Amino acid sequence: MKRFFLAAALAALPLAASAKDTxxxxxxxxxxxxxxVYDNEFNVVKKIETSRRPRDMKMNxxxxxxxxxxxxDDVIDVIDIETLGVVDQxxxxxxxxxxxxxxxxxxxxxxxxxxxxxEVIDMESRIAIHDVPTGAEPEGVIGxxxxxxxxxxxxxxxxxxxxxxGQGVVTDNIIVGTRPRRFVLTPDTNELWVSAELSSxxxxxxxxxxxxxxxxxxxxxxxxxxxxxxxxxxITADGSRGIISLGRANHIAVIDAHTKEVIDYVLVGxxxxxxxxxxxxxxxxVSNGLSDDITLVDMNTLRPIRSVPAGRVPHTVVIDD
Amino acid sequence: MKQLIAxxxxxxxxxxxxxxxxxxGYIALESDPRYDENFAYARIALRPxxxxxxxxxxxVEDMKILTDAKGLTVSLDEMRVRPETVASAGERLxxxxxxxxxxxxxxxxxxxxxxxxxxxxxxxxxxxxxxxxRRACYRGLLHTAASDRMISDALIQHLVRQEWTKVLLLHxxxxxxxxxxxxxxxxxxxxxxxxxxxxxxxxxxxxxxxEENNIMLLTxxxxxxxxxxxxDEYGEYSRYVPFQTxxxxxxxxxxxxxxxxxxxxxxxxxxxxxxxxxxxxxxRRMGWQDWSTWVAARAVLTAFAKARAPGTEGDFLRSERLKxxxxxxxPMTFRxxxxxxxxxxxxxxxxxxxxxxxxxxxxxxxxxxxTLGQDEAEFACD
Numbered sequence: 001m002k003r004f005f006l007a008a009a010l011a012a013l014p015l016a017a018s019a020k021d022t023x024x025x026x027x028x029x030x031x032x033x034x035x036x037v038y039d040n041e042f043n044v045v046k047k048i049e050t051s052r053r054p055r056d057m058k059m060n061x062x063x064x065x066x067x068x069x070x071x072x073d074d075v076i077d078v079i080d081i082e083t084l085g086v087v088d089q090x091x092x093x094x095x096x097x098x099x100x101x102x103x104x105x106x107x108x109x110x111x112x113x114x115x116x117x118x119e120v121i122d123m124e125s126r127i128a129i130h131d132v133p134t135g136a137e138p139e140g141v142i143g144x145x146x147x148x149x150x151x152x153x154x155x156x157x158x159x160x161x162x163x164x165x166g167q168g169v170v171t172d173n174i175i176v177g178t179r180p181r182r183f184v185l186t187p188d189t190n191e192l193w194v195s196a197e198l199s200s201x202x203x204x205x206x207x208x209x210x211x212x213x214x215x216x217x218x219x220x221x222x223x224x225x226x227x228x229x230x231x232x233x234x235i236t237a238d239g240s241r242g243i244i245s246l247g248r249a250n251h252i253a254v255i256d257a258h259t260k261e262v263i264d265y266v267l268v269g270x271x272x273x274x275x276x277x278x279x280x281x282x283x284x285x286v287s288n289g290l291s292d293d294i295t296l297v298d299m300n301t302l303r304p305i306r307s308v309p310a311g312r313v314p315h316t317v318v319i320d321d
Numbered sequence: 322m323k324q325l326i327a328x329x330x331x332x333x334x335x336x337x338x339x340x341x342x343x344x345x346g347y348i349a350l351e352s353d354p355r356y357d358e359n360f361a362y363a364r365i366a367l368r369p370x371x372x373x374x375x376x377x378x379x380x381v382e383d384m385k386i387l388t389d390a391k392g393l394t395v396s397l398d399e400m401r402v403r404p405e406t407v408a409s410a411g412e413r414l415x416x417x418x419x420x421x422x423x424x425x426x427x428x429x430x431x432x433x434x435x436x437x438x439x440x441x442x443x444x445x446x447x448x449x450x451x452x453x454x455r456r457a458c459y460r461g462l463l464h465t466a467a468s469d470r471m472i473s474d475a476l477i478q479h480l481v482r483q484e485w486t487k488v489l490l491l492h493x494x495x496x497x498x499x500x501x502x503x504x505x506x507x508x509x510x511x512x513x514x515x516x517x518x519x520x521x522x523x524x525x526x527x528x529x530x531x532e533e534n535n536i537m538l539l540t541x542x543x544x545x546x547x548x549x550x551x552x553d554e555y556g557e558y559s560r561y562v563p564f565q566t567x568x569x570x571x572x573x574x575x576x577x578x579x580x581x582x583x584x585x586x587x588x589x590x591x592x593x594x595x596x597x598x599x600x601x602x603x604x605r606r607m608g609w610q611d612w613s614t615w616v617a618a619r620a621v622l623t624a625f626a627k628a629r630a631p632g633t634e635g636d637f638l639r640s641e642r643l644k645x646x647x648x649x650x651x652p653m654t655f656r657x658x659x660x661x662x663x664x665x666x667x668x669x670x671x672x673x674x675x676x677x678x679x680x681x682x683x684x685x686x687x688x689x690x691x692t693l694g695q696d697e698a699e700f701a702c703d
């Protein structure tokens with residue numbers, strides 16, 4: 001019965017259609033300095049050596065190239081999704097951690113953890129055209145779909161900087177909880193969510209006013225508030241459900257993104273971190289930083305399907321489907 | 322007149338970014354024997370090198386963007402005193418209205434300062450680990466230095482986890498060594514670790530004291546033990562103990578595996594970034610004393626940035642809401658019963674973090690950080 005269920009869940013994963021939408025799953029591993037590539041049945045098909053300490057990854061809109069920020073070599077490696085090899089590198093400032101593209105992919109916004117800058121890199125010339133000073137240890141970066149605003153967190157100063165993308169200046173600062181890490185934008189309610197790892201909270205910010213609308217807290221059964229260290233988040237395309245990784249509490253929380261009510265907690269691996277959804281949103285893939293694996297979660301039954309080994313300290317998951 | 326003040330206060334309350342000044346005091350001894358660089362004749366670094374004021378400066382720099390956003394102007398008042406002028410320095414800072422003082426002083430000077438200030442300012446003890454200072458319960462005194470008992474509990478947790486529960490305890494004759502050995506014995510009793518013998522060492526080569534200064538004799542004549550724990554503040558004796566013991570057993574405590582608030586080898590929780598910012602500013606590695614002054618200044622500045630209303634910063638600082646990030650992976654708060662900062666303790670060799678206490682499996686009914694140090698139920702003010 002269990003087997004059948006598992007097979008059914010895996011069959012629900014979309015199959016490769018063309019070179020685009022390969023169905024491949026990419027996981028960056030901070031300490032083994034590589035990106036592991038899985039097929040849509042989660043067999044490892046390739047381990048791509050990258051520059052040192054690969055962390056955040058983003059695909060271009062055409063889904064032909066995967067960009068990987070490599071913190072210890074101060075570059076963003078570019079992986080060709082067809083050949084599964086590093087084909088290019090974009091130099092950055094010291095210790096790039098998280099990045100975002102502008103909607104037209106003409107510039108990259110990257111947080112430089114070591115020198116407290118949001119660096120703006122022109123994609124064509126590969127030159128840093130602008131630096132926006134941030135609080136110490138900037139991490140999460142996200143741009144709005146209209147390209148006007150970029151948000152960046154400072155882990156040490158406990159704030160979200162609101163950056164005017166056109167002028168490259170900080171226009172507002174929002175003080176949030178302790179050690180703010182990552183962002184998601186809701187597709188339908190004009191909200192920005194920020195995970196505050198050490199105060200165990202998600203801050204919900206109204207993007208029109210930059211005011212904090214709501215502060216969400218999570219507590220899976222059997223855990224203490226201080227075990228809950230949320231980092232990664234994902235939201236379904238229709239904006240109905242949110243998925244929050246709870247770090248040392250070894251669970252993800254699946255919530256109603258509108259009412260903010262917790263629907264369920266799902267057990268995953270040790271220090272659950274980044275979360276990604278398959279395009280059909282049937283499976284969530286969670287990277288577990290302290291158990292060196294990824295956990296596949298069935299989004300219909302809200303149960304873990306299985307865990308699959310990854311490299312050392314898996315950081316980010318990107319799915320090409 | 323009174324009404325006018327009330328009105329002004331009300332207006333100030335509603336302004337989002339209130340222009341405010343905060344003077345943060347820092348007090349240290351002009352020549353603190355604990356930092357004597359020339360202690361070891363061979364210039365071996367047995368003492369922390371450098372000045373813990375660097376930690377305060379880094380914290381102000383780290384928090385600047387946040388304090389700027391709050392309209393808070395932070396300035397530093399640096400005081401270098403002698404033991405006999407600590408009291409007058411305390412009176413001066415009260416007279417000048419300095420509300421928060423970061424103190425890098427030995428325990429006896431902390432006591433003098435706390436007496437002189439009498440609760441009129443918050444003093445943050447950054448480097449004195451004495452349990453007696455916690456039990457003295459001075460008004461307004463907080464501690465970002467881990468207590469002796471926290472250090473001992475961290476070591477005990479590791480020993481219990483390793484099942485190294487038969488201990489030979491060695492300590493020097495200095496007051497600090499006795500205090501640390503006593504705290505270890507207390508911690509051992511709570512966790513039922515067996516101290517098979519406690520022996521005092523002597524740094525001399527006096528043949529009449531050979532039972533105390535000869536390492537083979539000091540560690541011999543006992544059928545067995547799992548581990549040697551040594552309390553040695555100066556570090557001059559303990560550095561020779563490993564590899565010279567009567568039985569082939571690990572040596573921990575003051576050498577080998579050392580519990581401390583901070584170590585440069587911590588690779589997680591944003592610690593490498595803190596270390597590299599500190600190194601970039603100072604050209605040296607961040608010691609636990611620097612971390613302690615850094616986190617003390619961070620605590621005060623966090624309270625000023627996050628307290629909801631002016632005048633409530635002190636309450637915020639002491640509340641559960643503080644959730645201070647010291648780059649050790651957990652939110653930290655001060656214990657209401659003795660003003661001690663709850664924190665993880667690193668168990669470090671010379672170049673690696675072997676473990677971080679509280680170690681998994683050591684449970685507490687409220688907060689696992691309270692498995693380190695005197696818990697509320699066993700604590701009483703002297």
